[in-house]
Amino acid sequence: xxxxxxxxxxxxxxxxxxxxxxxxxxxxxxxxxxxxxxxxxxxxxxxxxxxxxxxxxxxxxxxxxxxxxxxxxxxxxxxxxxxxxxxxxxxxxxxxxxxxxxxxxxxxxxxxxxxxxxxxxxxxxxxxxxxxxxxxxxxxxxxxxxxxxxxxxxxxxxxxxxxxxxxxxxxxxxxxxxxxxxxxxxxxxxxxxxxxxxxxxxxxxxxxxxxxxxxxxxxxxxxxxxxxxxxxxxxxxxxxxxxxxxxxxxxxxxxxxxxxxxxxxxxxxxxxxxxxxxxxxxxxxxxxxxxxxxxxxxxxxxxxxxxxxxxxxxxxxxxxxxxxxxxxxxxxxxxxxxxxxxxxxxxxxxxxxxxxxxxxxxxxxxxxxxxxxxxxxxxxxxxxxxxxxxxxxxxxxxxxxxxxxxxxxxxxxxxxxxxxxxxxxxxxxxxxxxxxxxxxxxxxxxxxxxxxxxxxxxxxxxxxxxxxxxxxxxxxxxxxxxxxxxxxxxxxxxxxxxxxxxxxxxxxxxxxxxxxxxxxxxxxxxxxxxxxxxxxxxxxxxxxxxxxxxxxxxxxxxxxxxxxxxxxxxxxxxxxxxxxxxxxxxxxxxxxxxxxxxxxxxxxxxxxxxxxxxxxxxxxxxxxxxxxxxxxxxxxxxxxxxxxxxxxxxxxxxxxxxxxxxxxxxxxxxxxxxxxxxxxxxxxxxxxxxxxxxxxxxxxxxxxxxxxxxxxxxxxxxxxxxxxxxxxxxxxxxxxxxxxxxxxxxxxxxxxxxxxxxxxxxxxxxxxxxxxxxxxxxxxxxxxxxxxxxxxxxxxxxxxxxxxxxxxxxxxxxxxxxxxxxxxxxxxxxxxxxxxxxxxxxxxxxxxxxxxxxxxxxxxxxxxxxxxxx
Ligand code: C2E
Ligand code: MG
Numbered sequence: 001x002x003x004x005x006x007x008x009x010x011x012x013x014x015x016x017x018x019x020x021x022x023x024x025x026x027x028x029x030x031x032x033x034x035x036x037x038x039x040x041x042x043x044x045x046x047x048x049x050x051x052x053x054x055x056x057x058x059x060x061x062x063x064x065x066x067x068x069x070x071x072x073x074x075x076x077x078x079x080x081x082x083x084x085x086x087x088x089x090x091x092x093x094x095x096x097x098x099x100x101x102x103x104x105x106x107x108x109x110x111x112x113x114x115x116x117x118x119x120x121x122x123x124x125x126x127x128x129x130x131x132x133x134x135x136x137x138x139x140x141x142x143x144x145x146x147x148x149x150x151x152x153x154x155x156x157x158x159x160x161x162x163x164x165x166x167x168x169x170x171x172x173x174x175x176x177x178x179x180x181x182x183x184x185x186x187x188x189x190x191x192x193x194x195x196x197x198x199x200x201x202x203x204x205x206x207x208x209x210x211x212x213x214x215x216x217x218x219x220x221x222x223x224x225x226x227x228x229x230x231x232x233x234x235x236x237x238x239x240x241x242x243x244x245x246x247x248x249x250x251x252x253x254x255x256x257x258x259x260x261x262x263x264x265x266x267x268x269x270x271x272x273x274x275x276x277x278x279x280x281x282x283x284x285x286x287x288x289x290x291x292x293x294x295x296x297x298x299x300x301x302x303x304x305x306x307x308x309x310x311x312x313x314x315x316x317x318x319x320x321x322x323x324x325x326x327x328x329x330x331x332x333x334x335x336x337x338x339x340x341x342x343x344x345x346x347x348x349x350x351x352x353x354x355x356x357x358x359x360x361x362x363x364x365x366x367x368x369x370x371x372x373x374x375x376x377x378x379x380x381x382x383x384x385x386x387x388x389x390x391x392x393x394x395x396x397x398x399x400x401x402x403x404x405x406x407x408x409x410x411x412x413x414x415x416x417x418x419x420x421x422x423x424x425x426x427x428x429x430x431x432x433x434x435x436x437x438x439x440x441x442x443x444x445x446x447x448x449x450x451x452x453x454x455x456x457x458x459x460x461x462x463x464x465x466x467x468x469x470x471x472x473x474x475x476x477x478x479x480x481x482x483x484x485x486x487x488x489x490x491x492x493x494x495x496x497x498x499x500x501x502x503x504x505x506x507x508x509x510x511x512x513x514x515x516x517x518x519x520x521x522x523x524x525x526x527x528x529x530x531x532x533x534x535x536x537x538x539x540x541x542x543x544x545x546x547x548x549x550x551x552x553x554x555x556x557x558x559x560x561x562x563x564x565x566x567x568x569x570x571x572x573x574x575x576x577x578x579x580x581x582x583x584x585x586x587x588x589x590x591x592x593x594x595x596x597x598x599x600x601x602x603x604x605x606x607x608x609x610x611x612x613x614x615x616x617x618x619x620x621x622x623x624x625x626x627x628x629x630x631x632x633x634x635x636x637x638x639x640x641x642x643x644x645x646x647x648x649x650x651x652x653x654x655x656x657x658x659x660x661x662x663x664x665x666x667x668x669x670x671x672x673x674x675x676x677x678x679x680x681x682x683x684x685x686x687x688x689x690x691x692x693x694x695x696x697x698x699x700x701x702x703x704x705x706x707x708x709x710x711x712x713x714x715x716x717x718x719x720x721x722x723x724x725x726x727x728x729x730x731x732x733x734x735x736x737x738x739x740x741x742x743x744x745x746x747x748x749x750x751x752x753x754x755x756x757x758x759x760x761x762x763x764x765x766x767x768x769x770x771x772x773x774x775x776x777x778x779x780x781x782x783x784x785x786x787x788x789x790x791x792x793x794x795x796x797x798x799x800x801x802x803x804x805x806x807x808x809x810x811x812x813x814x815x816x817x818x819x820x821x822x823x824x825x826x827x828x829x830x831x832x833x834x835x836x837x838x839x840x841x842x843x844x845x846x847x848x849x850x851x852x853x854x855x856x857x858x859x860x861x862x863x864x865x866x867x868x869x870x
Contacts, residue, residue, distance in 0.1 A: 004201050007037055007777055008037065008182070008383070009436060009791045010492050011028055011036055011037050011099075012037045012038065012040075012232065013760070014139070014143065014756075015027070015028060015037045015040055016040045017099075017117075017755065017756050017759065018132075018136065018139070019040040019041070019122070020040070020789065021388050021785075021789060022123040022124065022129075022132035022135075023042070023105070023106065023122035023123060023128070024103055024104065024105040024122065024124060024126065024129060024132055025039070025041060025045070025049045025103070025104045025122070025797075026040075026102060026103040026104065026136075026137055027039060027101070028099050028100070028102075029058075029062060029099065029100050029102060029422075030098065030099045030100070031055060031062065031097065036099060037698065038440045041120075041122070042118075042120055042376060044118040044119070044120070044121075045118055045120060045121055046504075047118075048092060048117070048118050048121060049104055050387055051104055052083055052104070053083075053085065053102070053104045053461070055075060057085065057314065057338070057632055058102050060076060061074055061076060061085070061086075061087035061100065061102060062087065062100050062102075064076075064085065064087065065089045065097050065100060066097075067094075067095065067096045067097055068094070068095045069095075069576060069703070070583045070833035071089075072090070072091070073086060073087070073088050073089075073136050073137060074086065074087040074089075075131060076665070078109075078116045081107070081110045081702050082106060082107045082108065082109075082110035082111035082115075083104070083105075083106060084104070084105045084107065084129050085102075085297045086101075086103040086104070086129075086133050086142065087100055087101070087102060087103070087105060088100070088101040088136050088137050089101075090137075090140035090141060091141075091144065092144060093148055093326055093337065098144060099140075101136060101140070104122050104240075105122075105123075105129045105132075105135070105717070106121060106122070106124070107123065107124060107125050107126055107129070108121075108123040109123075109125065109195070112381075117126070118389055118601050123210060130501040131776075133499075138494060139355065140861020141496075142494075142496070143868070145495070145496065160440065160443075161829055162523045163436065164441075165379035167433055167436055169201070170432075170433060171433070172204060173204065173312075174428055176200050176201070177205055177347065177348075177349070178410055178426065178428075178597060179196075179200060180197060180200065180319055180582075181194055181347070181349075181426060182412065183197060183323075184322070184323060184326075184343065185412070185414055185424075186320070188325075190196045190323060190324060190327045191226060192211060192313070193323055194226055194323070195226050195228070195318060195326060197316065197319065197323075198210040198211070198212065198226055198228040199228040200226070201231065201296075201312070201313070201316045201588075202228045202229075202296070203230065204303075204312070205296055205297045205309050205312060205313065206297045206300050206442070207235070207278075207297060208230065208232035208297060208298055208300070208301055209227060209228065209232055209235060209295075209297040209299055209302070210227070210228045210229075210294075210295065210296055210297070211226060211227040211228075211231040211236065211239075211294075211295045211297065212224070212225055212226040212227075212249070212294055212295070212545050213233065213239075213247075213291070213292060213293040213295060214291065214292050214294055215223070215244075215250070215290060215291060215292065216241070219254050220243065221241045221242055221243050221244060222242055222244060222247055222250060222293070222571070223239065223242075224236040224239035224240070225292075225647055227239075229299075229447055230717060232299045232300065233299075235274055235297075235803055236300070239274075246269075246270060246273075247270065247272060248264070249267070249270075249281045250290065250293060251290075252283050252285065252289075252290045252599070253283065253707060254280075254281065254282045254283060254314075255279065255280070255281040256280050256281075256305055256310050257271075257278060257279050257280075257281075258303060258305050259276050259277045259298070259302040259303050259304060259306065265455070274297075274299065275299050275300050275579045275646065276297055276298065276299055277298050277299070277300065277301055277302050277303055278297075278301075278302065278304070278305065278489075279295060279296065279297050279298065280295070280296040280302030280305060280309075280310065280313045281293055281294075281295050281296075282294045282295075282313060282314065282317040284320060284321050284324060285315065285321075287322065288326070291324075292655050293323075294313070294316065294317045294320060296313050296332035298419075298659075303772050309455060311768040316463065317575050318343070318346070319343060322342060322343045322706065330566050331684070334752075339405075340703045341363075341365075344365045345365050345366060345367075347365075347367075348367065349367060349428055349429075350364075350365065350367045350371045350407075350426065350428075350429075351363075351364065351424065351425070351426050351427075352364040352365075352368050352422050352424075352425050352427075353414075353416065353423070353425075354384065354386070354422065354423050355416075355420065355423075355424050356422075356423055356427070357385065358387045359386045360555075361385075361412035362416060362422060364637075368427060371407075371427060371429065371482070372404070384854065385425065390630065394656035395531075405427070405431045406426075406430045406434045407427045407428060407429055407430060407431075408427075408430050409425060409426065409427055409428075410425070410426045410428075411423060411424070411425050412424045412425075412426075415542070431737065433691065435649065437636075438746055439610070440567050444456065445460070445562070446456035447521040449502060449521070449522075450502055450506035451503075451507075452506045452510060452519050452520055452521045452527075453517075453519070453520045453521075454520060454521060454522065455520065455522035455523070455528075455583075458522055458528050458530070458583070459579035459580055460518075460579070461518065461530055462478060462530060462572075462579040462582055462583075463578075463579045465530060465532050466572060466573060466579070467535070468532075468533065468572060469532075469533040470573050471813045472532035472533060474536070475534060475536050475537045475571055475572065476530065476531060476532050476533045476536055476571075476572055476573075477530075477531040477539050477569060477570065477571050478528060478529070478530055478531070478569070478570050478572065478583075478586055479528065479529040479531065479542075479543065479546070479567055479568070479569045479586075480522075480526065480527070480529075480567065480569070480583070480586035480587065480589070480590050481526070481527055481529075481565045481566060481567035481590065482523075482524075482525045482526045482527070482548070482565065482566060482570070483505070483525045483563050483564075483565055484563065484564045484565060484566055484594075484599065484612040485563075485777070486498075486524070486525035486563075487597075487751075489501075489561075489563060490525075493556075493561070497556055497557070500556055501554060501556060501561065501563075502521070504554055504555070504556065504855055505527070505549075506519065506527070508549050509527065509529065509546060509549070509697045512542065512545055512546070513537055514531070514534065514535040515529050515530070515531060515542060518530040518531070518532065522583070528583070528586070529542070529546070530616075532632050534812060539569075539571075540828060543567070543569065543601065546565075546567070547565070547567070547601070548565055550563060550564050550565050550599070561731050561736050564598045564599035566594045566596075566598060566599065566600055566601070566744045567590065567593055567600075567601045567602075568586045568587070568589025568590035568591040568592065568593050568601075568602055568603075568604060569589060569601070569602070569604065570582060570585055570586050570589060570604040571584070571602050571603070572696060581791060584612070585604045585609070585612060586604060587609065588604060588608055588611070588612060589602045589603060589604035589608065590602070592604075592608065603757075607799065615675070616670075618672065618674055618675055619678075619679055620658075621623065621661065621663055621664065622676060622679065622681060623671055623681065625659065626662065626676070626681045626684050626685050630685060630787070631636060632659055632660050632661055632662065632683065633658070633659055633688060633689070634657070634658050634659075634660050634861065635655050635656070635657055635658075635689055635692045635693055635696070635862065636655070636656045636658055636859035636860060636861060636862075637653035637654070637656070637693075637696065637818045637850070637859060637860055637861075637862065637865040638653055638654050638852060638857060638858065638859040639652075639653050639709075639849070639856055639860075639865070639868075639869060640653060640654060640709075640711065640850055640851070640852045640856050641851050641852065641856050642849055642850055643844075643848075643849055643850075643851070644674060646844065648840075648851065648856065651707060651708065651709060651710075652697070652707075652708040652709035652710055652711065652741070653697075653708070653710060653865060654710075654711040654712075654713070654745070654852065654859075655689060655692070655693035655696075655712045655713070656713070656859045657669055657685070657689045657713075659671070661671050673715065674803050676715075676839060677715055677717045677718075680717075682715045682717050682718045683717075683723070683724075683727075686714060686715060686718040687718075687727050689712060690712050690714075690727075690728065691731050691734070691735070691760070693710045693738075694710065694712075694731050694732070694735040694737045694742060695735050696710065696862055696865075697709070697710035697737055697741055697742065698736060698737040699737045700870055701737070701738065701741060703870055705870065706738075706743075708741065709740075709741045709771075710737075710741060710742060711743040711744075711745050711773060712743070712744060712745065713746075713775065714745065714856035716746065716747070716749070716750035716754065716758065717814070718762050719746060719758060719762075720750075720754055720757045720758060720761060724761055725761060725764040725765065725768070728744075728765055728768065728770070729768055732768060732769075732770075738769075739768055739769030739770045740769055740770075740771065742770045742771070743770065743771040743772065743773050743793070743794065744762070744765055744770055744772050744773070745773045745774075745775040745796065746758070746762070746772065746773070746774065746775060746790075747774075747775045747776045747779075747780070748777075748780075748782050748783070748786045748790065749779075749780045749782075755789070758790070759789070759790065760793065762790065763791055764789045764793075766791055771793040771794065772790070772791060772792045772793055772794070773792065773794035773795070773796050773830070774786065774787065774790060774792045774794070774796065775791065775796045776796065776832075777795050777796060777797050777798055777799040777818065778801050778814060778818070779798040779800060783826070784818075784821070787821065787822060787825060787827065788825065790828055793828060793830070794827065794828040794830055794851075795818065795822045795827050795828070795829050795830070796830045796831075796832055796849070797814075797815055797818060797829065797832065797864060798831070799853070800810075801814055801815050801831075801832055802815070802832065802833040802834055802835075802839055802853070803833055803835070804846050805839055805842055806836075806838060806839070806842075812842065815831065815846060815868075816845075818835050819847045819848050820847055820848045822847075823847045828850060829847065829848045829849065829850065830848075830849075830850035830851065830852060831843055831848050831850070831851050831852070832851075832852045832853060833852075833853050833854075834851050834852065834853030834854075834856070835853055835854045835855050836855060837855075839853075841857070
């Protein structure tokens with residue numbers, strides 16, 4: 001079970017939005033951590049809630065929930081009909097209680113008229129309250145599921161990391177052993193070889209110093225004859241002719257001393273003298289007496305030795321010992337041969353020595369024998385060994401005749417004990433490492449929800465198929481589809497059911513035999529299918545089979561759900577070979593299919609290719625223009641008029657950007673803003689417009705029009721960027737504009753998920769003193785309750801309604817009603833797109849005080865605006 005990690009800020013923001021949207025009050029408490037969120041609302045509201053939602057009742061609610069019990073909602077009795085109380089609990093993986101929402105709401109209608117309520121108190125009805133509570137239960141479940149999913153992922157990641165570390169260590173050890181094998185064969189002196197081994201092994205075991213102590217001939221003192229250290233000061237200069245009495249370990253026994261060991265006094269004195277915190281001290285005996293000590297030291301650093309490290313240090317000691325013996329008995333062939341054999345037998349690698357011309361195996365160790373211990377492999381390996389033409393790099397990654405085993409090989413031409421030229425070949429078994437790599441690669445490329453491969457795997461497979469199909473001169477195809485209106489469906493179904501539906505669909509697609517294993521989930525509800533060159537002849541059939549799957553309802557939990565898909569397809573090889581470019585083009589085809597309406601299909605063709613190329617050029621030019629300091633962008637100003645006693649007076653302007661491109665001429669915002677958002681250039685471009693507009697307005701304010709205000713359009717992408725508020729603050733400071741004269745215009749066409757972040761940014765902007773206008777209201781299906789949800793000062797009615805007011809009774813009523821509604825919540829109204837006299841006349845009857853449109857003026861350059869209105 002996991003200890004859930006809550007981000008209290010997230011919980012708080014969830015609570016703030018939820019309370020505001022549903023007109024209720026609540027806080028979140030946990031038995032273990034106490035109160036997790038603070039009250040959302042003003043002080044008078046908080047006092048009111050505190051006095052009517054007693055602590056004893058809160059405690060009673062919290063205590064009424066039991067781990068593992070099915071109830072998630074508790075409704076305590078209320079003495080007054082007009083006060084409503086609920087507890088909503090959310091649970092972890094094993095149904096244990098993680099937190100409880102304490103909810104309180106007021107139904108003012110039910111209260112006696114004599115009762116006094118604070119002014120801003122939020123009120124609701126019983127029906128709304130019940131709905132809100134049901135939604136809260138659902139939301140909390142989803143929230144916990146998300147957190148749990150993150151926890152699982154984190155755990156898995158750390159497991160993968162430690163497995164990777166293990167594999168890495170194994171690889172390093174392999175390299176080290178190879179190097180040591182080479183050194184064993186070298187003709188260099190013992191000191192030279194031992195010096196290198198000390199350095200290798202010191203680095204591998206990550207100690208601060210490794211050293212070799214040599215006993216003096218008289219046996220009374222010892223010298224540090226070799227030392228390696230990394231970073232730490234060397235001990236060897238002071239470690240000469242040290243009396244044996246001061247070296248308590250030098251008694252022929254091995255010692256492994258970790259930092260937490262209780263040391264006998266003599267050891268303690270020795271360790272303190274050299275600031276040693278941990279040591280492995282191993283004797284090298286020659287002819288039954290101790291000649292040397294191999295020391296792995298941790299100076300000034302606490303150290304606990306692991307079993308692997310102790311084993312490793314012993315291996316190194318054995319190797320040094322063998323080399324020492326070999327060198328001592330250098331003149332004895334037999335001696336060196338048996339020493340070498342002892343090492344080779346114990347090295348854990350397959351070692352074979354061959355006489356190439358005679359095609360004769362001179363030596364093989366037991367490991368080599370067991371590696372290829374079957375008749376087929378034996379033949380295969382002999383062919384390999386005596387094949388004169390092999391080259392080392394090709395041999396790496398040798399697989400023994402389909403045995404499922406993998407080896408890395410190293411080859412060295414050496415002199416044999418009798419002086420002839422022989423070849424030494426070492427086989428390292430890398431099967432585990434390879435299998436691990438394969439497994440890790442597969443995991444990284446699998447989508448956990450559906451079990452299908454993910455986008456990464458899709459791109460890789462497309463690249464591979466492209467390569468094969470081009471070579472064979474054949475075609476293949478890629479399909480991309482998504483579920484129509486999945487977001488709405490997902491919200492309706494609940495996220496868990498939505499996930500089940502995706503998994504169900506994934507399974508059904510992957511069951512189509514000709515595309516099995518070639519289906520990918522590459523985004524939320526986006527699936528791709530690769531129809532390879534062998535199956536391309538069935539393309540039409542495959543498309544039909546996929547579309548047919550959606551003709552019948554999907555059954556989840558005994559209920560039927562209907563959904564359709566839209567699909568884009570591309571036949572390749574086309575001009576492009578890059579997998580991600582193929583997917584981009586498919587996205588365009590999919591968009592085309594969607595534009596045709598639901599349940600449709602579209603091929604990406606040459607016409608579409610031209611559009612893509614044009615877009616790529618535009619993207620490139622735009623990137624250049626923004627990175628060159630936005631100099632090509634010009635800010636225009638369209639006056640906004642205020643009716644004072646029925647007479648329109650200019651009261652400021654809306655800043656509208658144009659791109660005066662050296663390549664393309666004057667480009668209007670519709671021609672480049674979307675591309676700027678997609679390419680993440682909108683932050684810099686928007687900042688430039690904000691700064692220019694604020695400078696202009698400050699200039700007008702200083703030159704006779706202190707009341708003029710400037711409205712600047714802010715893209716939702718720009719608004720939710722992390723540094724937006726800081727950059728806004730910088731503009732205010734840099735220009736010294738009165739913040740009340742700066743209005744940020746935002747449209748409400750951002751996704752529902754972005755709402756909390758949008759509100760947070762707008763609240764921060766208002767805290768700096770700026771004003772906020774909700775732009776294009778009525779376009780793109782703006783929700784009427786956004787007027788209440790979003791912190792706004794002005795509402796701008798979309799010009800589409802203005803143009804239709806004349807002939808369309810609905811448009812007229814819309815403008816009138818929205819204006820009344822806005823006024824009733826103390827929000828200014830501005831009507832845009834005013835072009836004609838009769839529109840002005842009509843607006844005169846409504847509660848509209850601000851207007852804007854070609855009737856007064858088109859957007860003007862800064863100079864033109866100055867001439868006319870300053
Ligand atoms: P918007 O915020 O709704 O701006 C008003 C648009 O309507 C402007 O188009 C303006 O020229 C046009 N307009 C004004 N009066 C009339 C009228 O009487 N009749 C008609 N038919 N049109 C009128 P423009 O300049 O092409 O801007 C289009 C949109 O581009 C703006 O719509 C705004 O959403 C966006 N935009 C413009 N500048 C910026 C900017 O600096 N940043 C961001 N993020 N968006 C901008
Ligand atoms: Mg605007």
